[in-house]
Amino acid sequence: MNYFTIPPPDSLKPFVRCFWVLEHEFGEGEQSYIYRSIADGCVEMVFHYRAAFDELITGGQPHNWLSGIHFQSDQYRRFETNQSFGIFGAYIYPFAVPLFFNVPSDKTSNEMLGLDTFLRSEGVELEEKIMIAPDNIRRAEILGAFFENRLLKARLKDDTIATAIKHVIHSPQLSTVPQLANIFNLSTRQFDRKFKEYAGFSPKTYLRLVRLGRAIKQHKSNKSLTQIAYECGYYDQSHFIHDVKAFTGYHPGFYFSGKAEGTEYLYV
Numbered sequence: 001m002n003y004f005t006i007p008p009p010d011s012l013k014p015f016v017r018c019f020w021v022l023e024h025e026f027g028e029g030e031q032s033y034i035y036r037s038i039a040d041g042c043v044e045m046v047f048h049y050r051a052a053f054d055e056l057i058t059g060g061q062p063h064n065w066l067s068g069i070h071f072q073s074d075q076y077r078r079f080e081t082n083q084s085f086g087i088f089g090a091y092i093y094p095f096a097v098p099l100f101f102n103v104p105s106d107k108t109s110n111e112m113l114g115l116d117t118f119l120r121s122e123g124v125e126l127e128e129k130i131m132i133a134p135d136n137i138r139r140a141e142i143l144g145a146f147f148e149n150r151l152l153k154a155r156l157k158d159d160t161i162a163t164a165i166k167h168v169i170h171s172p173q174l175s176t177v178p179q180l181a182n183i184f185n186l187s188t189r190q191f192d193r194k195f196k197e198y199a200g201f202s203p204k205t206y207l208r209l210v211r212l213g214r215a216i217k218q219h220k221s222n223k224s225l226t227q228i229a230y231e232c233g234y235y236d237q238s239h240f241i242h243d244v245k246a247f248t249g250y251h252p253g254f255y256f257s258g259k260a261e262g263t264e265y266l267y268v
Contacts, residue, residue: 006140008090012147014162015096017042019140022087023050035079036262037070038216039247041169041199041209043092043108044070045115047130047139050086053079055112065114067127071097072200073110074209076249078262088130088139090147093169095162095198099154100147109200160184161198164191168203168210174233177203212247215240219256228256 006019024033035053037044047067054064056078070077072094097105101118115123126146133139156162164184168174175183180203181191195203215232223231229240229252244252250260 017091025084034261046089051083053081068114071108105200
C-alpha cells in the first residue's frame with residue numbers, strides 16, 4: 001500500500017489541506033480490496049485514475065464512477081475493486097465548498113456526487129485532464145489550477161467562522177461550544193447557526209468528528225485505547241465506543257487493531 005500527500009500551492013493552503021495519493025498493486029492470490037471511508041468533517045474530491053471502485057450499498061445496486069466529491073460526512077461508506085488501483089484526491093476544508101462550488105456547506109453534508117453530475121461539462125473536462133496526466137505531480141498542478149481559477153470568482157464571506165473551523169480542527173485542545181462562541185465573540189446561538197452553515201454540521205457534531213480523527217491518529221502511539229480515549233476528550237469509555245462504532249462501523253478494539261477492512265493506509 002502506497003499512501004502519500006502533496007502540499008498545495010501557498011495560494012490554496014487556506015482552503016485545501018493537501019492533495020493525496022493512494023496506490024496498491026494486487027499481490028498473488030489477492031482478488032479484491034475494500035476501501036472504507038470513515039466519517040470526516042472535511043471534503044474530498046477524488047479521481048480513480050487507475051481502476052474504478054464500486055460503492056457497496058446494503059440492499060442496493062453497486063454505484064460506480066471515476067471521479068467525484070465526498071462532502072463532509074458523519075457516515076462511513078464502503079467501496080470495492082478487483083484490480084490494482086491508483087487514486088488521486090484533494091482534502092478540502094468544508095468552508096471552501098461555497099467558494100469553490102457556490103453552494104452552502106450545510107446543503108451538501110453526507111452527499112457523494114460524480115463530477116459529471118455535480119459540475120457537468122466542466123467536471124467531465126477536469127476528469128479527463130486528471131486521468132491522462134502523466135503523474136501525480138501534474139495532477140496536483142491541474143487540480144490546483146482549477147481551484148485557483150475558482151477563487152478568482154469568489155470571496156469568503158465570513159472569515160471569523162472559517163477561522164473557528166480551523167481552530168476546532170487544529171487546536172491541541174478541544175473546547176466546548178460555549179467556549180468557542182466566547183472566543184469568537186458570538187452568542188452560542190449565533191455561533192451554532194453560522195458554524196453549521198460553513199462546516200455542514202453543528203459545532204457539537206463537528207467536535208465529535210474531530211475528536212475521533214485525533215483518536216485514530218494516535219493509534220501507533222503504543223497507548224491503550226483507554227488512554228487514547230481519555231487524552232482525546234472522551235469522558236468515559238461508552239462515549240468512545242459509541243462514536244467509533246457510529247463513525248467507522250466497528251468496535252474500537254477491532255478498528256484500532258489495524259485489521260479492519262480498508263484501513264491499512266491509515267497506519268502507513
